[in-house]
Amino acid sequence: MFFTKLNKIAVTALALTSLLSVGAQAQTLTGAGATFPAPLYQKWFQQYKAKTGDEINYQAIGSGGGIKAVTAKSVDFGASDAPMNDTELKNAPGIIHIPTVAGAVVVAYNIPGIGPGIHLTQDVIADIFLGKITKWDDARITKLSPGTKFPSTSIAPFHRSDGSGTTNIFTTFLSQVSGDWKDQVGAGKSVKWTKGLGGKGNPGVAALIKQTEGGIGYIELAYAVQNVIPYAAVRNSKGNFIYPSVASTTAAAEGATLASDFRTVITNTKAAQGYPITGFTFLLVYRDSKPELKKFLEWALTDGQSQADDLLYAKLPASVQKRALAAVATLK
Amino acid sequence: MVNNTTTVKPHRSNVTRRKIANRIMLTLCMLASVAAVTVLGLVLFFLISKGFSSINVKFFTQLPNHVDEKAGGMSQSIYGTLVLLGLASVIGLPLGILGGIYQLEAKGKFASAVRFFTDVLNGIPSIVIGIFVYAVWVAPIAKLHPGTGYSAFAGGFALGIMMIPTIMRTTEEILKLVPFSMREASLGLGATRWRTMWSVVLPSARGGVITGIMLALARIAGETAPLLFTILGNEFFVTHKVYGIKVPTLTAPIDALPLRIYNYATAVDPEQQRMAWAGAVVLITLILVLSIAARAATRGKVLEEK
Numbered sequence: 001m002f003f004t005k006l007n008k009i010a011v012t013a014l015a016l017t018s019l020l021s022v023g024a025q026a027q028t029l030t031g032a033g034a035t036f037p038a039p040l041y042q043k044w045f046q047q048y049k050a051k052t053g054d055e056i057n058y059q060a061i062g063s064g065g066g067i068k069a070v071t072a073k074s075v076d077f078g079a080s081d082a083p084m085n086d087t088e089l090k091n092a093p094g095i096i097h098i099p100t101v102a103g104a105v106v107v108a109y110n111i112p113g114i115g116p117g118i119h120l121t122q123d124v125i126a127d128i129f130l131g132k133i134t135k136w137d138d139a140r141i142t143k144l145s146p147g148t149k150f151p152s153t154s155i156a157p158f159h160r161s162d163g164s165g166t167t168n169i170f171t172t173f174l175s176q177v178s179g180d181w182k183d184q185v186g187a188g189k190s191v192k193w194t195k196g197l198g199g200k201g202n203p204g205v206a207a208l209i210k211q212t213e214g215g216i217g218y219i220e221l222a223y224a225v226q227n228v229i230p231y232a233a234v235r236n237s238k239g240n241f242i243y244p245s246v247a248s249t250t251a252a253a254e255g256a257t258l259a260s261d262f263r264t265v266i267t268n269t270k271a272a273q274g275y276p277i278t279g280f281t282f283l284l285v286y287r288d289s290k291p292e293l294k295k296f297l298e299w300a301l302t303d304g305q306s307q308a309d310d311l312l313y314a315k316l317p318a319s320v321q322k323r324a325l326a327a328v329a330t331l332k
Numbered sequence: 333m334v335n336n337t338t339t340v341k342p343h344r345s346n347v348t349r350r351k352i353a354n355r356i357m358l359t360l361c362m363l364a365s366v367a368a369v370t371v372l373g374l375v376l377f378f379l380i381s382k383g384f385s386s387i388n389v390k391f392f393t394q395l396p397n398h399v400d401e402k403a404g405g406m407s408q409s410i411y412g413t414l415v416l417l418g419l420a421s422v423i424g425l426p427l428g429i430l431g432g433i434y435q436l437e438a439k440g441k442f443a444s445a446v447r448f449f450t451d452v453l454n455g456i457p458s459i460v461i462g463i464f465v466y467a468v469w470v471a472p473i474a475k476l477h478p479g480t481g482y483s484a485f486a487g488g489f490a491l492g493i494m495m496i497p498t499i500m501r502t503t504e505e506i507l508k509l510v511p512f513s514m515r516e517a518s519l520g521l522g523a524t525r526w527r528t529m530w531s532v533v534l535p536s537a538r539g540g541v542i543t544g545i546m547l548a549l550a551r552i553a554g555e556t557a558p559l560l561f562t563i564l565g566n567e568f569f570v571t572h573k574v575y576g577i578k579v580p581t582l583t584a585p586i587d588a589l590p591l592r593i594y595n596y597a598t599a600v601d602p603e604q605q606r607m608a609w610a611g612a613v614v615l616i617t618l619i620l621v622l623s624i625a626a627r628a629a630t631r632g633k634v635l636e637e638k
Contacts, residue, residue, distance in 0.1 A: 074474035074481035
């Protein structure tokens with residue numbers, strides 16, 4: 001009893017002193033959002049702390065959650081792979097988008113006995129996720145990859161259950177290449193899926209694919225590579241089957257023209273060697289952010305860029321980097 | 333069935349039938365309890381076999397390390413869970429115990445309404461409490477001070493709310509067990525009502541009250557849902573100095589074991605998954621310790637005296 005009493009007093013004292021000193025901040029910044037660049041960001045923040053001592057707490061809660069949190073101002077910055085739309089921007093006046101890196105969304109699969117690199121065309125991907133193609137040995141799939149013997153396993157398509165920038169990139173691409181998709185499903189951070197199960201975050205979908213024979217889903221390149229999940233080469237608008245890689249992502253990023261506020265989804269590239277399901281990922285910051293955030297952004301856009309390759313993201317093309325730095329310079 | 337025959341001739345077969353029925357039901361009851369214990373055993377076995385190998389000194393002393401996961405730990409989550417339990421107690425203990433006393437002492441419509449609403453509160457899903465705290469605390473604070481809102485305080489508030497009904501009911505029930513003659517004796521000696529409650533009734537029931545507190549703590553220690561909307565998570569310790577002493581910054585986001593387990597378990601990085609199992613072992617151990625402490629507290633107290 002004596003111990004409990006002592007304990008209680010200690011806890012109360014602790015709580016009171018903490019409450020009295022509201023405002024004393026040891027942690028520098030808090031951010032939340034996209035899972036797509038999270039592996040890179042986690043490394044960035046760790047190295048940045050080692051270098052400058054500034055602590056940045058980043059929690060990967062999904063692009064949708066990141067936009068909500070930064071709109072509510074419960075975090076210092078948000079992160080999203082989908083640019084905020086006009087309505088969302090209206091609710092969060094003063095937000096600007098800073099692109100950090102580009103990444104590829106791969107179509108990953110788990111077909112017994114089949115390795116990486118099967119060929120898929122735009123319309124076949126659309127029809128798989130629409131539920132029109134249901135078996136792996138469907139003629140439309142097999143004829144694209146001659147020499148590969150497909151089993152008759154059923155196809156189990158997986159998608160994201162949470163509001164996701166990865167979903168935005170994937171569905172924007174499918175809406176660009178398939179009329180049926182545009183009419184029936186459309187593009188966005190969360191859409192009305194006609195088929196398949198949902199998983200939470202890139203990790204959730206990756207886990208579903210890994211655990212399910214016949215599974216297929218879209219995840220970020222780094223997640224597929226890290227977990228050794230095979231993924232497909234996808235035909236681009238020039239008719240070339242392109243295997244996702246840092247090089248083909250870079251080709252797509254360099255071939256893109258970004259709007260002045262960077263809010264552009266760059267899927268379905270016109271670059272001959274560009275991978276078509278590619279997108280920039282953004283940090284969402286307020287114009288009147290803390291000075292530490294500006295300092296971090298400058299580091300991320302310059303020194304931080306060299307980390308991108310290792311984790312399978314594409315660096316910003318030089319022109320975009322220059323514009324992004326100019327945008328950062330306008331922060332207070 | 334054909335019961336009227338028994339009065340006519342009480343033959344053996346009826347007794348045998350009853351005995352058999354008794355044996356069968358007893359066996360079923362035993363099997364049911366064995367099944368329950370087996371499930372617990374399997375959970376423990378599974379957790380320990382999957383997670384034990386990842387528990388080492390670093391696990392308790394290091395922060396997450398995303399450059400080399402194996403070199404990292406969950407120290408900030410364990411610390412966060414303890415801070416949150418402390419905060420929740422600050423809110424839940426006084427309200428719960430005083431509320432329990434009120435329900436014991438007060439009569440009338442209002443008291444029974446309070447009791448009813450306490451039971452309702454007990455039944456509210458924890459995720460709803462999380463959303464409630466988000467709406468009344470996190471969002472408004474964020475509006476006032478951009479970049480804040482998610483905080484240890486918000487998490488402790490949510491967990492504290494969840495503690496109240498449990499402590500309230502156990503306190504009331506346990507105080508009821510204190511023999512009425514003890515109060516009469518105290519009151520007869522001229523003690524006031526509150527002196528009687530504070531110096532006679534409460535101390536003799538303290539074992540039971542502590543049990544209630546421990547059970548409430550054990551319950552909230554494993555909660556994830558109310559934390560999702562309130563603490564955000566953190567991969568660092570956030571502290572500041574008050575008169576030269578380091579104290580946790582309760583206005584900053586904080587980590588907690590269940591939340592970190594939830595995040596790591598869904599991650600595909602196999603090393604993070606192993607960390608999640610290890611975190612689960614630590615969490616279960618913490619809850620087990622609280623439950624055992626609850627047992628120890630009651631041993632030889634009120635129930636015996638009764």
